[in-house]
Amino acid sequence: MPVAEIERLTIRVDDESVDAIAQWPAGPLACYVMAHGAGAGMEHPFMRDVADGLAKRHIATLRYQFPYMQRGSGRPDSPRIAQATARAAYLRAVELFDGLALFAGGKSFGGRMTSQAEAADPLPGAKGIVFLGFPLQSPGKPSGQRANHLHEISIPMLFVQGTRDKLAEIGAIEELVAKLGAIATLKSIADGDHSFHVPVRAGRKYGDVMNEMLDAMTDWLKSIADASKN
DSSP, X not given: OOSEEEEEEEEEETTEEEEEEEEEESSOOEEEEEEOOSSSOTXXXXXXXXXXXXXXXXXXXXXXXXXXXXXXXXXOOOHHHHHHHHHHHHHHHHXXXXXXXXXXXXXXXXXXXXXXXHHHSOOTTOOEEEEESOOOSBTXXXXXXGGGXXXXXXXXXXXXXXXXXXXXXXXXXXXXXXXXXXXXXXXXXXXXXXXOOOOGGGOOOHHHHHHHHHXXXXXXXXXXXXXXXX
């Protein structure tokens, strides 16, 4: 028996439409609006596993395509279009999941574009942002510029980061989270790369890592949602 009701829908972005998938588990505690990474769309196994795993933990989700992925293009959209898409998806979630605590974010590029949208003009009612591998730098090119906008955000942020992520050296992420202060929380995944894969020597399987990630996400989402009620 499915753990969640699933609905496929479309979201209008400027003069285009993109596909999206909403999942409603029984007794949802919150909703996470999640964008995909630069190289793979919302149907990627990672995105599906996150949505299914959160559903088992009573967290609803809305995942969606960026226009370039919808068209089958290999080149990501401009920040303006990507941010507009993140905003449109979030506003659709407001309609679909009326009354639930709403969170936004996503994998790598998707999380960064969502946070840029939040920094530019806060998403109405958003309780927090969850980054699944924040891309702090290009491979081998340390830079803090990609994180500058995060200092303009006033809602809680959760960074889920692998300690072997080549797009975000763990020490740099730790420093960033410290600078952001109490508003930011870091969940580090030991031996995880940018896709949260771990080497065989780590002695853990993909399912173990996914459960660790999703348990941490769920605990954080629930804590923020509960605090917002007070």
